[in-house]
Every structure is written in structure tokens, then in C-alpha cells.
Amino acid sequence: MEDSSTKGLKQERKKRQRVARIKTALICVVGIWLLASMIICTALVFKVYMLEEKLDYLLDNFTVSGQMETESKQTFAKTDESAYFDLEDTTENGEWANGYSEYYSVAEAVNQKENLAGPEDIHKVYLTFDDGPSSNTTAILDILKKHNIKATFFVIGKEDDESKARYRQIVNEGHTLAMHSYSHKYSVLYDSLDSFESDFSKIQNYLYEVTGQECLFYRFPGGSSNHVSNTDMKEFINYLNTQGITYFDWNVSSGDATSQAYTAEELVDNVMKDVVKYKTSIVLMHDAETKTTTVEALEPMIEALESMGAEILPIDENTTVVQHIAAASVKQQ
Template identity: 35%
Template sequence: MKRDKFAKVIGVLAVLVILGGVAGAAWHAKVRATEQPQEVEAEPGVESAAYTLAKGDYSNLTYDNISVDRPVYDRYTLKQRLAKGLPTMLPVLPHYTAEKVAYLTFDDGPDDVNTPAILDVLKAKGVHATFYVLGGMVEKNPAVLKRIFTEGHAIGNHSYDHDYERLYANKESFVEEMEQTDEAVFKVIGMRPFIIRAPGGTVGMFADDYYKHLNLLGYVEHDWNVLTEDATPEHPSAEQQIDYIDRRAAGQLKDNMALVLMHCNGGKEETVRALPGIIDNLKAKGYRFGVVTPITPQPW
């Protein structure tokens, strides 16, 4: 009997030792797991020296990290930011006013005739520009948008289809159009622009609450202070457009900047012809060329 009891005790102790070993191994494994650095989910988007791609927390959007030579994009759409609980409002950034900069901007594209012709001129001149695109045109001409992007120009949002009645019904309707174009651009280049331009400009179009609403959502709007008038009914010739820019850029412009409005859609063949002369005249006046970014001042 004593032997049986002794054997049972030994058996119980053996089981306890085994269980203790298993529990100990599990505890040590848990400790080792907590000591290992947790894998951080990689953020989407392709990094490149050709542009600045905002991090999810915007931590890399600083004045020193943004250049007038390099576009700035977001790796997330606004909907993605909201779904992930990421910030939407950009950090406060000083404006760049250190030198004379000409920002050539083209609205209402991309089309498949004049936009490529303008890109050819810019490439030949070694100049980068900013293209404020319509979402509907992006869907029609994605290859042209891709070329704008790959050649280092900045892409901005100019609404989906220039429908003033829908755009300016209220601030929510305006943002809906911006988001629609964001999605179209994102499908082509895998990122979205922060910069926007209100069709017709903001003066007389924006109610007081528009700017605050757009600011909260990370949109940065820019109008213009120099224009070729190529969208007016007069359809000025190339020579007239060159003269307009020459005279308007001759004086002292706010913040050392010439933010030039042109168009790159159908019927703008004279703009294509004028562009080499416009570039040459601005260079002669001491301007360098840059692309619009969140640190570009509003021109008025």
C-alpha cells in the first residue's frame, strides 16, 4: 500500500513538473513576444525625390521639407483619412517669399491635344508648372494626367466638371466635387493633391465659411494675380497674351510671386504658341519657376 501511495505521489509530482514547464515556456514566450518590436503597418504610396508624399500624421510636412521645385501630395484620399482616424487639417506652414517665383498654372485639362503640346514646350524649356485638372477630363485622358505627373509637374484639383450651380450651392457641395476629382486623380497616380483652385476664383464665389471648411479638410486654395485672358470671349492672340503677361509682371507683385493663370483645354492653341515667349519674358524679369504647394502664398 505504501508503495502504491508513493508511486501516486511521484506521478502527481511528475505531472506538476511537466505542467509547470509548459506554463513556464508559455510565459517566457509571451515575454519574448512583448520584448520584440511590434511591426508597424507600412503606409501606402511610392516615395520619390520628385515629390513630397505626406505621411499619415503629416509629420514630414514642414517648411524645410517642402520645396517650390517639388509637388506635394497625400498618400491617402480624404475618405481614407477619415476612415482611419488620421488628421485631415494640415499643419500651419509659413509661406515662401524668399525670391521672385513665377508659377505657371493651367486650368481645365487635361485634354489630348493642347495639354500634350504645352507639356512639350515646358519640357523643351526645362520648366515645371501646375495643372489644375477637372475630374471628368482626368477620366477621359488618364494617360495625359500620368504624363503630367511623371514629368514632375504639380497636379491640382479644379472640380469635377466646372458646374458653378452645383459647386457653389454650399460648402458641402463644393467639397463633394473636390472629392470626386480626388478619386479620379488617385486612380491614375495613386495619390491625391492638396492644392485646389475654385472655378472662376474665390472672389464673389466663396461664402465666409468655405475657407474654414476647406482648411479643416486639408485643402489649400490658390487664385491668381497674372493672367493671359485666354478664356475670355476675345480669344487673344499669342502676341497679345505675351504682352499681357509682360506688362502685368513688370510691377511689384505681392510676395515676389507671379501666379499666372492659363488654360490647356480645347481651343487654346494660341496659349500653346504664346508659352515660349511668356517663359522667356518672365526669365528676363528675374523670375525663377516653381510649382504650387501648400507653402505658396495666396496671390491677393
């Protein structure tokens, strides 16, 4: 039989083993809990990021109701007595008669009466592409080069090597490189004047660093007439005025920003039916990975414009401005 001391040692050893097993189990539980927490937090951060991206996409492509369309026309008509709104372009329910009603196509450009084309007027058409550069930029540039056409690219901030090369290609091939904000995030960009100034400085400095080109033209994401901004858009316009920057909206839209899946032929028709109205047409299109139909529509669009005798030009300091809120009407603060 074991003496009492030997028995006591065995019991002590078993006790220590149980304690060690408990410690190991606790460490495993805590480790698993920490790992699970990290995975959950990472998943939540990613989900929030994706929701923000989706929100920005919806804001950029959502179709407003006819009621908001009408109210915004009245609002801008009161803001600037010289504003001209062609209400005959809307149907009974307030949607645009041409079949598209973009979220940000909520106000007609000011002074459009003076811009209406007569039978003897030459149509000046400015093809503009927002949101690039993208995987479609090179294809767009190739078509423009084939037809010896210069256009305007309102770009956002992208720091990968391919995007940097596309910025340079735009400049080297004689097109106008213009700014469309760095982030293109409405919730950040339009949160305050400070936020807007920071974003503007970032895109202007970045494009100069990459291309050596000083950009002098800007387009507000959603346009100057958007209903998303938390701050009065006139504050941003005033800031651009103080910086010597000219901003451009549009008076002709291809409709490629809507949720409706237009064919290439329909995109061309959307443009051509409005270009004939004006002496100066600023045409809104988009340079994004998903806009392959825009690329398909570009060549027949150019051919149709050339057939009607239009001059297709890049935006420069001599271009007649097309703005939903006249920059000249905004008093310096």
C-alpha cells in the same frame, strides 16, 4: 343568288376586316406618337444639356461691367481690412487698363502691398493652367519639358483613357497636379456646401486613384471672388481649411479666358506687364481644346520671363499664397 347565310358571312368577314384595319391604324398611330415623343424628349434633354454647357461657358468667360468691378473691390476691401486693391489699374469706366476684365477677375489678391517687388527682388513666377486635361495638354508639356520648366495644372474630372494618361504624364514629368473641381458646373458645385463637399471628394479621390498622387492644392472655378455662388464662398474656404487644402487664386492673368481674341503676342504682353510688379506671381492660363493661342504664347512667354531673370516654379507647400479672400481670415465653423 346567294342565300342569306352566305351573304351574312361575307358581311361579317368585311366587318372584321374593317375592324382589323382600324386596329392596325390605331396601333400605327400610337406607335408613331410614342416614337415621336421619344425623339422630342431626347432632343429636349440634349438641348437642356447644351444650354447648361453654354451657361457654364458664359459664366466662365463673361465680362462684367465696371460698376460690378468697383462694387466687388469695395466689398472685399470691407471684408478684409488688409486687402489691397490697385484702383489705378482701372480706366474711367471701371475696366482693367490692360484691356481685359474677366468675369471672375473681380478682386485683387489680398496683401499685395507686401508682395510688390523692389529693384533687388527676384521674381518668382508660377505658371498655372486651368480646365485640363485637353488635346493641348501634351503640347504644353512638351514646351515645358523643352525649357526644363515645371508648372501647375488645376484639372477637372475626365474619365476617358487619354485624359487619364495626361494626368499621369503631368505627375510623372514633375509638375504639380492640383484640383479645379470635378464637374466645373457652377450651378452644381456652388449650390450648397454639401454639393461642394461631394464634388471635392470626387475629384480628390479620382486623381489619387488614377495617379497615386495626393492633391493638396485647389482653385475655385471662377476664383474665390466669383459672383456666381449661391453660397457664401467663406463656407467653402472653411471646408478646405478643415481638409488641410490650400487654395490659390491669381494675381496675373494672360487674358485667355475672355471673349476677346488675343494674339499670342498680346497674351505674353498681358502677363509680362503684371509679373514685373510682384515678388510672387500666380499666372492664370487655360488648358482647353480651344486655347491654341495659349500654346503658341507659352514658349515666348517662358523666354521673356527667363530674360528678366524670373524663377519659374511649380506650386508647392512653400509657395506664397495668392488669394482674393485670405483663407487665414476665415474663422473655423
